[in-house]
Amino acid sequence: xxxxxxxxxxxxxxxxxxxxxxxxxxxxxxxxxxxxxxxxxxxxxxxxxxxxxxxxxxxxxxxxxxxxxxxxxxxxxxxxxxxxxxxxxxxxxxxxxxxxxxxxxxxxxxxxxxxx
Amino acid sequence: xxxxxxxxxxxxxxxxxxxxxxxxxxxxxxxxxxxxxxxxxxxxxxxxxxxxxxxxxxxxxxxxxxxxxxxxxxxxxxxxxxxxxxxxxxxxxxxxxxxxxxxxxxxx
Numbered sequence: 542x543x544x545x546x547x548x549x550x551x552x553x554x555x556x557x558x559x560x561x562x563x564x565x566x567x568x569x570x571x572x573x574x575x576x577x578x579x580x581x582x583x584x585x586x587x588x589x590x591x592x593x594x595x596x597x598x599x600x601x602x603x604x605x606x607x608x609x610x611x612x613x614x615x616x617x618x619x620x621x622x623x624x625x626x627x628x629x630x631x632x633x634x635x636x637x638x639x640x641x642x643x644x645x646x647x648x649x650x651x652x653x654x655x656x657x
Numbered sequence: 658x659x660x661x662x663x664x665x666x667x668x669x670x671x672x673x674x675x676x677x678x679x680x681x682x683x684x685x686x687x688x689x690x691x692x693x694x695x696x697x698x699x700x701x702x703x704x705x706x707x708x709x710x711x712x713x714x715x716x717x718x719x720x721x722x723x724x725x726x727x728x729x730x731x732x733x734x735x736x737x738x739x740x741x742x743x744x745x746x747x748x749x750x751x752x753x754x755x756x757x758x759x760x761x762x763x764x765x
Contacts, residue, residue: 545700574753583744584701584755597751632700643689648700 543567545649547633553655554623562618562652566635573616574634574646575608584632590616623656630654661745661756668762675732677759679745682726690721690728691746695758701744704730735763 546565554560566573575587586600590610601607605623610616620627630653634646662680669675681690689708693701705712707719707728718731732739742758 576753576755583757586753586755589751589753600752634700644706645703646701648702650698650700 545633545635545647547631547649547652549652550650551653551655553657555657556625557622559619559621560623560654562620562631562654564616564618564633564635564649566614566616566633567637567647568614570635570637570647571613572636572646573610574636575616575618576632576634577602577629578632578651579629587618587631620654623654625656628654628656661747661754663743663745663756663759665757666760666762668764669735670764671736672734675735675739675761675763677730677732677743677761678727679730679747679756680727681745681747684725684747685749687749688725688747689749690719690725691748692717692719692728692730693744693746693755695742695744704743732761735761737763737765739763 545567548563552560571592573590576584577587578584588596588598588600588608590596593613605621608618630651632648632651634648636646691706692704694704695701705714705717705719707721709721712719720729740763742760744758745756747754
């Protein structure tokens with residue numbers, strides 16, 4: 542079956558521009574996660590959606606970052622006024638069930654963002 | 658939430674058993690431990706999850722001592738295709754912290 546998909550796969554932008562990154566989770570998965578992975582680094586948790594509940598935004602690195610999830614499915618991560626330190630691979634993951642740490646998170650291939 | 662620490666890299670040879678340890682000294686009562694494998698240009702892939710003692714599945718075992726301040730991923734008889742980065746994740750219901758990852762290099 543179809544896995545988690547993300548678009549675009551690569552995005553090059555200029556400093557100060559806004560970008561939108563899209564995540565299509567596996568159908569039926571109620572939990573959705575966003576992570577950031579800088580070059581050669583581990584994964585940094587950004588935000589987590591569980592069903593229709595308000596997301597936990599405490600992992601977002603600054604107020605330039607925001608995310609939404611429409612209809613409990615597709616999610617968009619928006620970065621306003623991009624900075625060079627925002628350059629990273631942005632990974633999305635989804636899982637079935639009640640969320641939390643239990644069970645498997647299925648990851649997408651990521652969006653590689655480069656800010657010039 | 659617990660901060661996780663892993664060795665940066667490890668070398669092994671085909672057919673050997675590999676043990677990768679993650680330290681999480683400040684793990685909380687409601688935290689679970691999960692290990693993921695990541696190949697270049699791919700998202701991480703779930704390997705195994707546990708809370709305490711020992712868990713085994715078809716690809717790996719996870720050992721967690723009684724104090725839960727560390728966990729060890731055991732890969733039996735590794736092959737060249739096991740060359741990857743391995744991450745431990747300590748998480749509760751709304752916080753998720755990955756370790757910095759251990760790059761495992763399996764040699765022929």
